[in-house]
Each structure stands twice: as structure tokens, then as C-alpha cells.
Amino acid sequence: MEGLELLGAADALADQYITFRIKNIDREKLKYKLGGTSGAVAGPALSIIDTAPKAALDLIAPIIRSTAKDYGVDTEILISNVPPSKGGRALSEFWPGLLTGGVFIGVGVLLVRLVARPK
Secondary structure, three states: OOOHHOOOOHHHHHHOOOOOOOOOOOHHHHHHHHHHHHHHHHHHHHHHHHHHHHHHHHHHHHHHHHHHHHHOOOOOOOOOOOOOOOOOOOOOOOOOOHHHHHHHHHHHHHHHHHOOOOO
């Protein structure tokens, strides 16, 4: 992280969210690159992951988190089936609440005047 610290980016990265999406896995290429016992296990492991992907990722997340922590990187891993929201600032509840309250008070005053009107 020395290079990043020289650029002043070590603390700035704490505010960034990075989403990785796995679009496709070439099983044969993965087996070849892993090689040996890991390569032999890759095919059946991917079959198991295909049946319950979220559960498999939930099991792997703590391992990734602890490995990153060994390198001095504190992470937060969120696993979801949908991409994160790109929404900006949330709408304040003050103005809609004020408008709704004003309407209720206006209707209440109108009803009281109609009921209390002398005959």
C-alpha cells in the first residue's frame, strides 16, 4: 500500500464501493489453471455452487474477509442477487409530512365549522 499512500489514496478508498459480477465461468479453463487436486475439485465444487449460489458465497465471504484482513485491508462484503441501488439522496420526510399535516388540519377545521355552524 506504499504506492497508494504516496498518492493519498489509502484513506480515500474507504469510501468506495466495488461490485464484482461473475458473468461466466469457463470450467475447463479454471480446472487447467488451478491444476492438480484443486483443478479436480473445481468441477464438482462449481456444480454445488450452481445449486445454491448465495449460500456458497455466504460461506466463502468470511474466508475472503479474513484473508484480506491478513493483508491489512478491512472489508465489508455484501452479497445480493440485485445490483446496489444507484439512488442519490433520500427524499426528506419533513416536507411531505408538513403538507399532509396541513391538509388534515384544514379538513378538521372545515368539519368543525360545518358541524358547529348555527342553524
